[in-house]
C-alpha cells in the first residue's frame with residue numbers, strides 16, 4: 437500500500453532485574469538501528485529496574501506477580517499461561533528474554549517456537565545456569581563471552597544465533613569479567629534481533645545460519 441510504512445514487528449521483553457540489555461534494545465530502536473516496536477516489558481519482579489526503564493521511555497510495563505500461582509500443582513505452567521495471555525493481548529510476535537530469572541515452560545516455548553530469544557553471559561554450551569563468571573574463573577578459562585540463542589525447553593539450550601568472545605585477564609574477578617562480557621551483550625543482542633527482523637536467520641537441523649553479505653563481513657571484519 438503506497439505511502440504507508442510497513443508494520444513494525446511487536447516485541448515483548450521479559451526481564452527481572454537491571455535491564456541493561458533492555459536498554460540496549462530500546463537505544464537501538466530509538467536510534468533507528470532496529471525496526472521494531474516494544475509492545476511491552478513484563479517482569480516477575482515488581483522492583484525490576486527494567487520496569488523503570490520501560491516507563492521512562494513511555495513503554496507499557498507489566499508486573500505479573502508469581503505469588504498467586506505458587507502452590508498450584510502446575511504453578512510454572514499456570515504462570516506462563518498468564519504471561520502468554522498478556523503477550524497475546526499485546527499482539528507480541530517476538531519474545532526477548534533479557535535477564536529473565538524464571539525458567540520458561542513449554543507453554544511459552546511452544547507458543548513462541550523460533551520466535552523467542554535469550555541472552556546468556558557465557559559461550560554456551562559452557563556454563564549454563566547461574567554464577568556463570570564464577571564458574572568460568574574456577575575452571576581457569578582464558579576466554580569467556582556471551583550467547584544469543586533461540587529458546588527451547590532446556591535451560592540455556594537452543595540453537596545459537598550469535599556469540600561474542602572476550603579475554604579473561606589477569607586479576608579478573610567475577611564482577612570484572614561480567615562487566616566485560618556485558619559490553620558485548622549489548623552489541624550482539626540488538627544484532628541478533630536485527631538479523632531476525634530482516635529475515636536473515638535460517639534454522640536447519642537445529643542450527644542457525646545467517647544469510648547475506650553483512651553476516652560474513654561481521655565475522656571477518658569485526659570479530
Ligand code: GRF
Nearest residue numbers: 454455456457535555556557
Ligand atoms: C545478563 O548478563 C544476561 O546475559 C543474563 O542476565 C543478565 C541480565 O542483565 N541473562 P540486564 O538485566 O540485562 O542488565
